[in-house]
Each structure stands twice: as structure tokens, then as C-alpha cells.
Amino acid sequence: MLIFAISDKGGTGRSVTSANIAYRRALPGADVCYLDFDFGSPTSAAVFDVPSALRGTEQAGLHSYLRGEVAEPQRIDIWAETESAGLRPRPAQAGQLVLLPGDRGGGEFVLGSDTVRRCADLFLRLEEEFEITLVDLSAGRSYAAQLVLEATALPELSSVTARWLVFHRWTRQHIIAAAGLVYGDRGIMATGASRGHERDRLRDSVRFVRAAVPSPSSPMFAELRPAQALWLSICDEDLTRLASEHKLGPMLTLGTVPLDPVLQWREQLITDEDVLSSQVANLETAQAFADLAAALTDDRRWQSPL
Amino acid sequence: MTRPSEPFSTVSPPAGPDLLIGEVRTALLQHSVALPRAAAGQLLQLRHGERVRTSERPSGQAVSPDLLTGVDCPLPTASGRAVRGVGTATSRAVLTEGRLLQASVRVRIAATGGSLRLPWGHYLARPGTVEPSGRLAGADLVDGHLSADRLPGGALDLGAIAERLLTDLQGRRVLDRRAPFRSRRTRLLWTATRAEPGGDGPGALFTIEDGTLRTLRLTLERVDPVAVAAFCEDLALHDWLLTTLVQLVERSGLGSAPGPEPLLRLRPAVDHLLHLWMPGARVDRALAPIWAGLETRPGFTRQWAATVQRIRDHLALQAIGLPAHSYQGD
Ligand SMILES: Nc1ncnc2c1ncn2[C@@H]1O[C@H](COP(=O)(O)OP(=O)(O)O)[C@@H](O)[C@H]1O
Numbered sequence: 001m002l003i004f005a006i007s008d009k010g011g012t013g014r015s016v017t018s019a020n021i022a023y024r025r026a027l028p029g030a031d032v033c034y035l036d037f038d039f040g041s042p043t044s045a046a047v048f049d050v051p052s053a054l055r056g057t058e059q060a061g062l063h064s065y066l067r068g069e070v071a072e073p074q075r076i077d078i079w080a081e082t083e084s085a086g087l088r089p090r091p092a093q094a095g096q097l098v099l100l101p102g103d104r105g106g107g108e109f110v111l112g113s114d115t116v117r118r119c120a121d122l123f124l125r126l127e128e129e130f131e132i133t134l135v136d137l138s139a140g141r142s143y144a145a146q147l148v149l150e151a152t153a154l155p156e157l158s159s160v161t162a163r164w165l166v167f168h169r170w171t172r173q174h175i176i177a178a179a180g181l182v183y184g185d186r187g188i189m190a191t192g193a194s195r196g197h198e199r200d201r202l203r204d205s206v207r208f209v210r211a212a213v214p215s216p217s218s219p220m221f222a223e224l225r226p227a228q229a230l231w232l233s234i235c236d237e238d239l240t241r242l243a244s245e246h247k248l249g250p251m252l253t254l255g256t257v258p259l260d261p262v263l264q265w266r267e268q269l270i271t272d273e274d275v276l277s278s279q280v281a282n283l284e285t286a287q288a289f290a291d292l293a294a295a296l297t298d299d300r301r302w303q304s305p306l
Numbered sequence: 307m308t309r310p311s312e313p314f315s316t317v318s319p320p321a322g323p324d325l326l327i328g329e330v331r332t333a334l335l336q337h338s339v340a341l342p343r344a345a346a347g348q349l350l351q352l353r354h355g356e357r358v359r360t361s362e363r364p365s366g367q368a369v370s371p372d373l374l375t376g377v378d379c380p381l382p383t384a385s386g387r388a389v390r391g392v393g394t395a396t397s398r399a400v401l402t403e404g405r406l407l408q409a410s411v412r413v414r415i416a417a418t419g420g421s422l423r424l425p426w427g428h429y430l431a432r433p434g435t436v437e438p439s440g441r442l443a444g445a446d447l448v449d450g451h452l453s454a455d456r457l458p459g460g461a462l463d464l465g466a467i468a469e470r471l472l473t474d475l476q477g478r479r480v481l482d483r484r485a486p487f488r489s490r491r492t493r494l495l496w497t498a499t500r501a502e503p504g505g506d507g508p509g510a511l512f513t514i515e516d517g518t519l520r521t522l523r524l525t526l527e528r529v530d531p532v533a534v535a536a537f538c539e540d541l542a543l544h545d546w547l548l549t550t551l552v553q554l555v556e557r558s559g560l561g562s563a564p565g566p567e568p569l570l571r572l573r574p575a576v577d578h579l580l581h582l583w584m585p586g587a588r589v590d591r592a593l594a595p596i597w598a599g600l601e602t603r604p605g606f607t608r609q610w611a612a613t614v615q616r617i618r619d620h621l622a623l624q625a626i627g628l629p630a631h632s633y634q635g636d
């Protein structure tokens with residue numbers, strides 16, 4: 001199954017959340033690969049803590065592959081190559097967790113039929129091996145989003161399930177922008193339809209993810225004065241209404257990740273050790289990632305809400 | 307494909323090239339059922355008008371016509387010495403029992419070549435041969451090819467040719483892309499050199515480099531490209547079967563997870579893989595002793611049989627309603 005992670009703006013928490021979803025999915029045994037298609041600002045090497053990827057990927061990353069310069073993009077086995085002690089060694093039941101990094105320095109593309117062909121070949125190749133192929137796209141109406149919309153419209157990929165996660169923060173601006181990215185001018189729906197995607201099918205394959213949401217009930221806000229708590233919950237209600245008006249309501253929301261103190265400071269994977277032993281991260285955060293990981297393939301969550 | 311060894315081969319002087327290098331990539335065909343013979347013939351029809359060879363014994367196999375790929379690039383030397391190679395690589399696709407797809411690429415390295423590049427007609431008259439631009443120590447190229455993964459890019463990369471062929475075939479419309487289970491492709495990098503008089507006798511050194519990469523160094527009395535390639539394809543096929551089965555068993559939780567779940571997860575392996583084990587059945591008689599040696603060490607069939615037996619034991623216990631772990635300790 002292909003999962004595309006996208007957001008209208010940068011800094012929403014898309015990369016960190018999707019990397020954590022990939023990790024949570026691999027832990028109980030699924031084979032997962034994570035593709036860094038964020039051609040503008042590839043950050044996956046930092047989140048997975050594989051500095052070797054930063055050094056080694058001057059030539060054979062996804063950019064070089066899509067440009068046709070190498071036959072296969074570089075693959076990094078996270079369990080083997082991460083420098084994060086909390087991620088090693090590979091847990092007994094865990095499946096593969098593989099990163100396909102972008103090239104350092106990135107580089108320009110021409111969106112030609114060759115690039116689309118190579119992209120489609122790569123997706124098919126990964127489908128052969130991985131249960132989940134998670135593709136972290138650039139922010140906004142990007143070249144990367146266009147590329148994957150064209151690739152998934154090819155007849156060879158028609159039998160492959162593709163789903164979209166649209167990440168947004170829990171603010172007025174972010175909610176409106178996320179709706180625009182999906183339903184608006186030159187958005188996913190419009191671009192997809194113009195590339196040959198069937199409208200209803202594409203729409204039903206989109207879900208939203210609320211990232212870094214301050215929850216009034218969270219332990220982080222235990223010290224709030226009553227007036228502050230009231231204000232927070234009024235804002236929350238307003239935003240809930242706004243989201244529903246923009247077709248980002250609960251039915252179309254796959255999950256909500258609470259604001260977490262660890263992620264506030266550092267882009268990383270949240271391990272059970274972080275939650276249970278050292279207790280630096282919140283249990284709710286780890287649980288939200290695990291729930292999202294399970295929801296990817298839970299068909300009940302992907303039924304048409306209409 | 308498996309040409310019988312010539313009756314005179316023991317008395318005639320060693321024939322054939324001194325050095326062959328190759329790579330085989332093996333994958334599960336991305337199709338829900340075993341591809342029927344006619345469709346297999348169609349899939350492997352890589353060159354118009356050239357016959358796809360099929361055989362039914364000892365197992366169903368279809369072999370594509372040979373393809374030639376033009377090559378003009380540095381050769382992979384372990385020392386880093388810059389030696390260019392010009393010529394063509396031979397590749398072909400093999401489908402076994404309508405299930406396992408392989409791309410097999412090989413190159414014969416000519417003993418000498420000029421430092422000047424000749425017109426293509428010269429190289430086309432020697433299909434599957436690459437001529438080095440200068441003097442080249444065989445061992446340097448053998449080591450370079452087998453460690454191709456760790457060398458900087460840009461050198462002759464047979465894996466890239468194999469990968470493109472596999473990807474092309476797996477993406478064809480005749481395949482429904484609903485394989486019975488997910489699996490990893492494996493790679494076998496191999497070399498074959500002629501045994502030197504007074505040096506080590508014929509033999510094989512098989513090494514598991516990582517989860518999916520294997521290398522094989524063959525030293526032979528006689529290096530017949532077709533027979534050696536077929537041998538490596540057979541070895542790669544069985545290595546893939548063993549690797550995949552062991553991995554499926556590991557991941558199924560057999561012996562650790564309770565209930566019938568592990569066996570249910572192993573169902574596709576039982577249905578689609580177990581009957582494919584037939585090591586050496588297609589191998590040239592002259593190479594049979596090499597297979598026999600590999601059966602002693604690392605002992606493919608021993609490990610396969612033990613794994614299959616483990617599955618069968620659990621199946622039997624499940625059938626009489628006794629979970630295999632219920633009597634393990636307290
Ligand atoms: N749940 C969260 N709580 C707090 N901070 C978060 C959370 N998720 C992400 N962040 C932080 O937000 C910043 C942007 O995240 P990132 O994943 O890089 O965004 P994007 O990929 O959308 O540009 C990072 O510093 C990250 O650590």
C-alpha cells in the first residue's frame with residue numbers, strides 16, 4: 001500500500017509524524033519503507049538518526065534515481081544504521097524499516113514521462129516487498145505531488161491502493177490551507193482529476209491528520225488558570241466548527257497527535273523507552289502514532305463518508 | 307540450456323574463456339497464480355521472432371532469448387586501477403514453475419583488448435564478451451566485481467542490467483500484481499575462473515554477504531558460459547527459496563505465538579514454495595560435483611529439510627488439536 005504524506009505548509013509536523021507512523025508500524029512486524037520525496041528539505045536522515053545517509057547520499061539518492069542516473073536508489077536499513085541507541089538492536093518481532101533518502105543538495109527536475117515512468121517502477125518494485133510504502137512529499141502544490149499523482153494514474157498502478165494523509169496544525173490558517181490543498185485551485189483533487197484519476201475514488205482516499213495539537217486536558221496544561229483553560233476550550237470549539245465547515249471534520253480525520261514536549265525540542269522517533277522508562281515523552285503521543293499506524297490499513301476508517 | 311558435457315572434455319585441453327562474471331536476481335513473480343505456460347512464453351518473448359525455450363521436466367521452466375546490452379565503461383577493479391571495458395553483456399530471463407522470475411546477466415572478459423575502441427561490428431561479432439583496454443589481473447576484477455556494492459559507482463554494473471529487466475517484466479500487464487505474499491529480491495554476484503595447473507583445484511566459495519546479497523567464486527576446469535550461468539541461476543533460485551522460507555517462518559511466530567495464527571501465516575509458503583525444491587536438477591553434469599560440495603557446506607538441502615520438517619510437525623500437532631508449545635516446559 002502506498003501512503004502519501006503531504007501538507008500545505010512546512011513545519012506542520014508532517015515528516016516527524018510520518019516517520020513515527022512508519023516506525024510504529026514496523027515494530028509489531030510489518031515491512032515498511034519510507035521515501036524522502038521532500039525534495040526541498042529532506043530531513044528524514046535526522047529523524048531516523050542516520051547521519052551516514054547525510055554523508056553517503058551525494059549520488060545515489062531518490063533524485064539521482066528519478067533522473068535516471070542510477071538503476072536503484074540507495075536503501076538504508078534503519079535498524080542497522082541508526083545511531084540512536086533507543087532504536088537498536090532491531091526488536092525481535094519487528095519488520096524491515098528501510099529509508100530511501102533524497103540526494104544531498106537535491107537538484108532540479110524536469111517532469112518528463114521518463115521521470116513518471118521511473119517513479120511508477122519504483123512504487124511497483126517496493127510493493128513487491130513492503131506492506132507499507134510511506135512517501136513524505138514536499139509542502140504545498142509541489143513538483144513531488146504532481147509526480148506521484150501522475151505515476152499513480154498509470155494503468156500499471158491501478159490495482160495498488162494509494163492513500164493520502166494531509167497534515168495540518170490546529171490553527172485557523174492551517175485548517176483553511178489544508179482544505180485548499182485538497183479541494184482548492186490546483187489542489188490534489190483538481191490535479192489528480194486532470195491526470196486521469198477518478199474523482200470519487202481519489203477523494204475517498206484522502207484523510208487529515210492533526211499534528212501537534214495542544215489538548216486542554218493534557219498534563220502540559222495542568223497548571224493553567226481557569227480563565228486560560230476556558231479560553232483554550234472555546235478556541236478548540238471554534239476550530240472544530242471551522243474544520244467541519246471545510247470538510248476536515250472527524251469523519252475525515254484519521255488521527256490527532258498531541259503537542260509533545262520532546263518533539264517540540266527535537267525531531268525524533270518516540271520509543272517506548274522515552275515514554276515508559278525515562279518518561280520524557282508523553283504516552284498519549286506514542287499511542288497516537290500507534291493508532292495512526294494501525295489506521296493506515298483499517299478499511300473501516302477509509303470508507304466513503306458519503 | 308543444460309548442454310550435456312562433451313565426452314572428450316577430459317582429454318581435450320581446457321577450453322573456453324578464462325574469466326566470466328555475472329549476476330542473478332531472483333524474485334517472486336507478481337501474479338496471483340502460477341503463470342500458465344502460454345502466458346509465460348509471451349512474457350519472456352523479449353526478442354521478436356526468437357523462441358522462448360520451455361521444458362517441463364524436472365520442473366516447468368521457460369527461458370527467454372538472450373539479450374545483448376552494449377557496454378563501454380570502467381571495469382570494477384578492487385585495486386581501483388582504471389581499465390576500460392568495451393563490448394556486450396548477455397542477459398536473459400528465466401521463469402520457473404510459473405512462479406519464480408530471474409534476471410541473469412553475464413559477461414566474458416576477453417584476455418586482451420586493444421587500447422583503441424574498435425567499430426561496434428567487432429564487438430557484435432563477439433556477443434557477451436567485454437574487451438579490457440589494457441592489461442588486467444583476473445583476481446583484481448574478480449574481487450572488484452564481487453565487492454561491487456562497496457565500490458564507487460560508474461563501473462560496469464551487471465546488477466543494473468538485471469534490475470531493469472526484472473522491473474520491466476514485473477510491470478507487464480499480463481501480471482495481475484497480486485502475489486500470494488510479499489518477499490524480497492535476492493542477488494547473487496558470481497565469478498568463474500579456470501583452475502590453474504598447480505593451483506587450487508575446482509571448487510566453489512559461497513558467501514552470504516547480507517540479508518539479500520550473496521557472492522559465489524567458482525574455480526573450474528572448463529568455463530562454459532551457458533552451463534555456468536545455468537548453474538548460478540539454479541543456485542540463486544534455491545538460495546531465494548531457502549532465504550524466503552526461513553524468513554516467513556521467523557516472522558510467522560511459529561513456536562512462540564500461540565494458536566493457529568503462525569500456521570495460517572505460513573499457508574502461502576506451504577501452498578506455493580515447498581514443491582519448488584529441486585537443487586541441481588538442471589545442472590550440467592560437469593558442474594554436479596560443485597553442487598554436491600555446496601550441499602555439504604553450507605548445506606542448502608539440510609537447512610531446507612529441517613525448516614520444512616518444522617512446519618510439518620506444527621501442522622501435524624495442530625491437526626490433532628495439540629498446540630506445539632503446550633508441552634514446552636512448565
Ligand atoms: N506532536 C508534536 N509536538 C510538538 N512538536 C512537534 C510535533 N510534531 C512535530 N513537531 C515539531 O514541529 C517541527 C516541524 O516538524 P516537521 O515534521 O519537520 O514538519 P514538516 O515536515 O511538516 O515540515 C519540528 O521541530 C518537530 O519536531
Ligand SMILES: [Mg+2]
Nearest residue numbers: 014015038043
Ligand atoms: Mg519535513
